Amino acid sequence: MITPVNNKLNFSLLTIALELMEQGKIKWLIDIGFNEEQLIKLKSIPYLQLLELSNTSVNFLSFKLNVPVFDLLLKTSSDNTRKTEMCDRAIMLGASNEILFKYFGLSTTEISTKRFLLNVHVTRGRSKKPNFEESEAIWKKWVELVKDNPLLNEVDDFNRLDAFMIVTESISLFFSPNNQEVDSEQEYLSLTSIIKEIEKHLLLKK
Template sequence: MIPSINYAILTDALNALKSGNFRHCESLGFTLDEMNALNQLSLDELFTVSQAAAPFLAVNVHHDVLRHLLSHARQEYLQLQQINRAIRLGGSIALLNQYYGLTSNETCLRRRLLGVSVPYGRPPEPDEETDAEIWRQWQKCRVGNLQSPNALIAMMIVTEALLPMAEGLSLTTVWKRITLCEKESAKRRASHAR
């Protein structure tokens, strides 16, 4: 056993004992007698026990739990990357709240951390050519459920594709235009179905 692991486990157990968290010590495998003995150790005794080469602790890997944690960490990382991408593309507070549940404070903090500044006032409406191009690009990667994360990813793709030709175009503008066009398209389909 590596001595530093002994030390880490012993200090963790002692911290738990000092705060009255006996269940944590039990979960580590310590008996009540061992907890009492640990609680009475002097600093020198703790150092001696923690530096002992004799293994008094077994480490087990719970493979299913580890796989789940790794998968969850990966999903969290990918979501954070998507949030940062949306912010860099000019995602508004409302957009980030709808798709990721971020509050206005969280969005503002993330913007500052990324060095993204947002111009004051309403963003300019796209001209007719840009508006038509937004719709054409959307048709290439359209997602049926506009509330889904996949729809937002598709909208980011549209925004990135149009940025070279439409300077100042933001993800928020693309989101609003696509949402409006989808509503109008649904109304037309409904009126034709009658």
């Protein structure tokens, strides 16, 4: 059965074939089934005949999805998107250059560019350290997350980074006035400070 989709695929194949022939790249066309005589005829046909070929009632194009490859590409694309979103989130939460290099392999130039695009300004000097109350709240939140995923204490991967960011977001919101969103101008506990605090607790547990 010929459908509008078949017609579009037919037309796409024929126009690609013409473009490749113009560039002198005919090997792929030979590999998919064209012969030299057909390519010579195709190169010389007028546009109206090209449309007629595309809209023919006979389907000359076989199209099949390579499911394993497509599934792999989908997963890779999803992983890359998640990684980019996590990186942007980490930068927004005040991740240091060292953290961004450790988890994402970013150079200082790439980090500077990303911060500029995200409108994130880094203040010089030491970042704010948690007080006693904040330190207790940080560890309490971390323990809650570890109950759901015990490997957080053992494996240093993106799941652990995500947990670090959850703690940072939770603590920043909890200790902001009236539990409102943190003002961009007010001093807050950065992701870097939170990570150092949690890692300090983890070292004490060993």
